Amino acid sequence: MKCIIVDDEPLAREAIEILTAQTDDLDLVGSFNGPEAAGTFMTQNAVDLIFLDIQMPGINGIEFAKSLPKDAFVIFTTAYSEFATDSYEVDAIDYLIKPVKLDRFRKAVEKAQTYLKLFKADLSGNNIENITDDHFFVKADRKIFKVFFDSILFIEGLKDYVVMHTESQKVITAMNIKTIHEQLPKNRFVRVSKSYVINVKKIDSVDNNTVYIGKSEIPIGNIYRDSFFDGFVTKKILSR
Numbered sequence: 705m706k707c708i709i710v711d712d713e714p715l716a717r718e719a720i721e722i723l724t725a726q727t728d729d730l731d732l733v734g735s736f737n738g739p740e741a742a743g744t745f746m747t748q749n750a751v752d753l754i755f756l757d758i759q760m761p762g763i764n765g766i767e768f769a770k771s772l773p774k775d776a777f778v779i780f781t782t783a784y785s786e787f788a789t790d791s792y793e794v795d796a797i798d799y800l801i802k803p804v805k806l807d808r809f810r811k812a813v814e815k816a817q818t819y820l821k822l823f824k825a826d827l828s829g830n831n832i833e834n835i836t837d838d839h840f841f842v843k844a845d846r847k848i849f850k851v852f853f854d855s856i857l858f859i860e861g862l863k864d865y866v867v868m869h870t871e872s873q874k875v876i877t878a879m880n881i882k883t884i885h886e887q888l889p890k891n892r893f894v895r896v897s898k899s900y901v902i903n904v905k906k907i908d909s910v911d912n913n914t915v916y917i918g919k920s921e922i923p924i925g926n927i928y929r930d931s932f933f934d935g936f937v938t939k940k941i942l943s944r
Contacts (some may be wrong), residue, residue, distance in 0.1 A: 897925030
């Protein structure tokens with residue numbers, strides 16, 4: 705994957721440069737101290753992945769991400785964990801808290817690599833049909849998958865698609881997250897951010913900002929937090 709770094713701090717750029725050199729399948733093609741120079745570079749060069757700082761003078765990372773082409777993936781890098789939920793409002797692949805550790809960096813890159821392969825496939829025929837009380841069929845990757853609601857861990861909205869994370873696989877289809885949420889049982893599937901719908905039966909633990917399902921950490925969006933916790937605690941939607 706061709707990647708660039710955008711960060712106004714020289715030491716922060718150097719740290720990410722070291723991590724990219726230690727990670728397979730990353731080709732660092734540029735390192736920039738701000739969005740303007742990075743944007744100019746991207747008009748003339750192909751870039752798959754951007755390691756993007758959030759807090760920068762002038763145009764910040766969130767604003768810059770909104771201007772990027774749909775085929776560019778973003779991993780935010782920030783020293784402030786409170787910005788994590790904001791990063792998913794612009795379809796970020798992941799966010800990394802500085803100082804970034806190598807294992808966490810590689811996990812984010814592996815996710816980007818997985819999604820890049822998915823999005824490079826022909827997704828034009830991917831869709832959902834034949835919805836029943838406990839499952840639906842998904843056309844994806846020239847196959848038809850029967851997906852039971854009980855097998856879905858969570859659903860992630862990314863670009864113009866949703867990625868269904870099940871217990872055994874990832875299935876991607878052309879649909880926005882609002883549409884698919886409206887077709888799922890409301891007593892089981894709850895939207896916790898602009899980019900995520902979760903199966904509440906699969907939750908392992910929760911803190912104020914994050915839902916943990918297996919090894920996945922799912923951010924809780926600010927505008928969804930109160931309604932989620934009201935349902936989670938008061939209405940006991942997790943009661944078994």
